[in-house]
Amino acid sequence: MHRTGSLAVFVYSPLSRAIQAAALAAPLLLLPGWTAMAQAAEPGSQQQAPRSYSIPAGPLSTALSRFASEAGILLAANAGLTAGKRSPGLNGAYTAEQGLAVLLEGSGLQARGDGQGGFTLLAQAAQGALELQATQVFALGNALGSMAGYQATHSSVATKTSMPLLETSQSVSVVTRAQMDDQGARSVAQAVRYTPGLMSAPYGATTRYDYVALRGITDGAVDNLYLDGLKLMGDSGTYSSLQVDPFFLERIDILKGPSSVLYGRSLPGGLVAMTTKKPEYTRNNQVQLSAGSNDYQQLAFDVTGPLGEQERLAYRLAGVARDANNQVDDIEEQRFALMPSLSLELGEATRLTLQALLQRDPESGYHGGLPAEGTVRPYRGQRIPRSFFEGEKDRERFERDQQLLGYQLEHRVNEVVSARQNFQYLDAQVDSDQVYQYGYTLDDYGYGAPGDLYRAYTGAEEALHAWTIDNQLQFEFDTGRLSHTLVAGLDYQRRKAKVSYEGGTVSPVNPYAASRPVASYSFYHQYDESRRLEQTGLYVQDLLALNNWRFSLGVRHDWVDVGFEQTESLYGDQADNATQEQLTGRVGVLYAFDNGLSPYVSYAESFNPNTTAAYNYNGSTYDISLLEPTKGKQGEAGLKYQPQGRDDLYTLSVFELRQTNLASKDSSENFFRAVGEITSRGVELEARFQPLENASVLASYTYLDVEYSKDFVGAAGVNNRGNTPNAVARHMAALWADYRFRGGLQLGAGARYFGHSWADAENSLRLPSYTLFDASLSYDLTQVGLAGVALRLNLNNLTDETYVSACNSLLQCYYGEERNVMATFSYDF
Template sequence: MLSGLLSGSVGAAAAAAAQEVPASANAANAANVANAAAPVLPAVTVRSGRERGGTGQADGYVATSALTATKTDTPLRETPQSVSVVTRAQMDAQAAQSVGEALRYTAGVVSEIRGGASAGSPYLFSRGFYLEQFLDGTRLPSDAGFGYAVPGFDPYGLERIDVLHGPSSVLYGQANPGGVANLVSKRPTATLLHEVFVTTGNHGRAQAGFDLGGALNQDGTLSYRLTGSGLDTGTQVDDARQSRFFIAPAITWRPGADTSLTVLAKYQRDPDAGYYNFVPAIGSLLASPGGKISPHTNPGDPGFDRHQKTQYSLGYLFEHNFNPAWTFRQNVKYTYVKDDFANVFSNGYVAGSATDVSRYAFFNDENAKFFTVDNQLQAKLATGPVSHTVLFGFDYQRVLYRERVGLGGAPSLDIFAPVYLPVTMPAATSDDFIRQRQYGLYAQDQIAYGKWRLLVGGREDWATADDVNPIQQSAVSQSERAFTWRTGLVYLFDNGIAPYASFSKSFDPQAGVLYGGGAARPTTAQQYEVGVKYQPRGFNSFVTAALFDLRQQNVITADLLHPGFSSQAGEVRSRGVELEAHASLSRSLDLSASYTYLSAVTTSSNDAAFTLDGSAVPLQGKQLWGMPRHLARLWADYTLHGGDLRGLGFGAGVRYTGASLDTSNTLRVPSATLVDAAIHYDTGLHWLLSLNAQNLFNRQYVASCFGGTTCTFGQGVQVLASARYRW
């Protein structure tokens, strides 16, 4: 059975087996072009400097422009939709080891819903919905549709991460309404760049890497970047390891001022992708007669479990300026992800026992091949006092996806005193072959008149997909067509304040069997957003406040009149407030702060969720699982630039995650407040030494519960000691 054909969903058997994609959550850029002044890392400084060129612009923690929201290098202050940017400087200061960790201080984003059980898959959420990952403006497989074949590229290879909050289909086609997290790769630089580092830490961490760049010839028409890293470490869970090797070569050819070609490649191999499992609510979240389950206990089976991942991408960014008014860009990317996963999952307590959990064996062998091409023609025109930045585009996506799944029994386990017995590999129960195509035509006009900025854009998409499953003897084909649009208005006050209002739409195809044989229509979503952006003159800072109302319709739910069939009466509503500020107030002080209030509710559904005692309760009116109403984060970093201690710096952060609920809204996961800290020392010559602690006080907490049998512990203390040498 197909659980999400056009959106790339895995088979229903796999989704049920892993219990990883809850129905309520499912209900629930840019063609970057490298310019001559690509990101340049200074020889000896904590801050990574000013990012420019085809990635947008940033200085320290503060980004001032981004391509992701408009596919043009538009100032954030003039963009009528909320955009968050995590710069290289912030990732370095906080020692981010994954995309989820890099986004943990970002407004509106829940990036670690699985806590310490998300190493193999990032599980990013924004405004209550899945947050789609893109790499340099091209779509990647996501948690919303591709089981475990989700890339997790090492963030050391990234220059920045742009988050466009809310619907993004007008530029990117089919997508979840939560938004886009665009991972921007490090680009070649004509300025000499050399860095090597080593890192150690708790759990026996051994990590090293390098970042090299510079011109390849005397006239600077050829430049390169070569970034690599390796990691081997234990985790907080017994007998669960994480290891990876990452390499990313890139080269830019600029034969003249009007033409550039940048080739980007990434390869990553994860022999051990990390821990992924669940524990029961009783013993972790709730009291148990058997005691408290340790966060170090492995409920799986060390002799059976494995999670290996291979992923690579190859593509290019081409730009040619015909004249000052007209520019053509082409962004081409091929991405391949292979995931080999076998695991014994816990599934609640054995009936009548307070210590033994029932378990099942599961394997998931899958691979995804993504080919995308995005062609853009941009024109800068003027009609009297009105200027236009017009963008025309045509893009194409081709996806080939295979998922082979097996599900079987496994011996029970005393969760408080585990003794692991042999487990038999189950036979295959599903084998999906999925092919998808999507064509999109889009147009956008950014109009400037005095202090007014008006954005209008529209897009037409054609999507087809088919799924053949010989084991389940099924074959399904679908085709969809959708029109999406957005508009927004900004007014630029002289004092740096810029109020805005916008409306945007998105669509996401889905599979479902309707009574009478009709194919399910795509889900649609609409967002109204108002806010204000503030970029004060004379200060390197940027502040955003946003108020949004986001609704998703046509969600698949049960057809009460025709059992066994689906209807599209489901709806999810997400409302909230997001406040975010980044500031580099001086050479010494950097700040990042955010606050989020979120109310994400299933407003219409015929489905039910199950409580701890097995009772069924209606989903309608329930808060989406794992989505806290309140999130608050603050990070500050101060560096001394004078006296005998110059070069010494300190960083500290506080992350507050409010209480959340399970699917049935009968289990309450308490709030958690975590403290991060850092000490760093720049010798002023070549060395930069740093010591970071994440969850400094080793707060033990439950990150989330999907249901009574599927809770996950949060990540415990992580200590990282690094030495960087730059020349």
């Protein structure tokens, strides 16, 4: 074990030992001696020369965010301080102090310098004193912190810095806390369903995992989730994929396209970055009670505030307890979760946030499928009801326990240098039993009665341990007329999973029969397996500004070590290891016109190691081996528009994306090769705007043209070159509108359209399109004397449309969510 200061990191392998040693050097920037030397080296760093600004009048939050970015200063503030306030704008040459004074004129706020080039926003109290309220870094605040309404102006997901969305040369969508609340999201997948380019229900109404398929890349759609800037280190090749309750989140940023330069191994379609709620220095408490369809019951609470009079410590504790049935018979959902966090101000320029997530899911809902015959189209004139359960109640179990410990450490050395270190440790256990169907016995296997479903059993015991650390140094400086924001980083992640699988066969069941016979079973042990992954990445990114030009240049080198070992296996004990290196790059160019238009072009790459083995039959036994990493590359062009003085944002993006090295096998071979390729071309349109002061609108449209562009042999042994992958629609659209009346009443309504898709890679069966309608109604009872009390009613699939959301083969199709009604009582105090 190697120690640096108070931080300890275990070194696991000789391959990455030298690089990890360099990673541990980053916290040295936080030591007082180093800081003092750095500041002494720049004696004039506190005196900023005047700079020219042209910031239009508009919302104060927008003006301050833009000023902090252009001035290169650290501005800390409570987002609530600026809510509803406007700024007169800024034109001309000013120092940082002068510019802030002009922007804040008439707002009742002042900016106080910390002596190190940073500023804190303060409110004028009634007695004339200045009050320090909840602190959030403005240069990162609108990119990571809380915000009012649906409009986010900044995001850190594409650059790991606070970058205005208008100046980001890649497509980014943001789901705010207000949007999650108003739309009644019960999972992350539901929270992002109004986002363009995204399919969040490839497995229907299940809530066990958060599946998010981006830009037509549906494979591994649960392996693209990130939490507080770090990959959520579940194992998508097992059942140990983790889930975070949306109640614990402040915002969700969706980055479209490859992202390996900053994040290492990732899917080429994009990623979903979740940001948790953080401690605040203003006391805020909330309790929620919810009840709804299928006996849904939930208690949630969220309390936060300062500790002590000096306001150097703040805490937050959020919790969820849930119990519900399901639209499928004999299925339950239960969750008990706590997320405590603590924020420590370690001086004027250093902050440490500690957090944990303790979650237990005794029951995790339904995760099964039914044949296309009987769901997509009738089977012998009949359809299977949405409520039919093909499994067995005494063999249906999915128990998941997950724990997360982590921290985010930030330090501003001076005007030029800042350092960040993010760390997470994950531990999870999963115990599951499931009986599932796999087609009609008479049609597919030649025995049984018409309508009988063949059934099998699988059971699993899994344990997952993972940790990841990301060290970042950020430099802000000028070279001549070029302004630089340079980010250099070194990250490391390690994951190990131990699994034990049982298999079996189960007597058939007939979904069309009036009664269900007692099931009989035959069990066997499949194998025990140990799976591991280790990745070390070194990356550099430079964001350059030259007048109205914005350039983004990034490069990364990764070292990856993956392996598995099977024992007690039906296929014979086997093991395989692979050591891989990969260089990825990204480049983007954007021009920000003064009228709010920003055209851009970009190119990005990705890679994703295969940690799941391929089973290759050699004539008498199975040979199990790891495949090469899948790779991705994308070219994108777009246009963004933000009217001057407003937070509205309109985005158009056009892209071509390729994913290569898909596992496939030729019709003449019995083993897999990394030869397949998917090409995805598309257009995405998104608008987030406020046509009226009390109205918000979200609108989007997606066109996708996705095909297997090289030979790809699917389960049926057919070469699918030229076909469209399953669960991909050519047309998608969404619209949500929300209006707040003066008397405390709020109404919202939305529609989601998903076009025709294919049930299988062979394109033998097309699924019908569907349109779903949602609505919300809420009332703030403060208007009738009940301060802090509010009621909300959410209705999803208002017309109770019966539809199949997607299939992954003709044997596995998934009904979408039926009409769901949920009422929520909340009390803020």
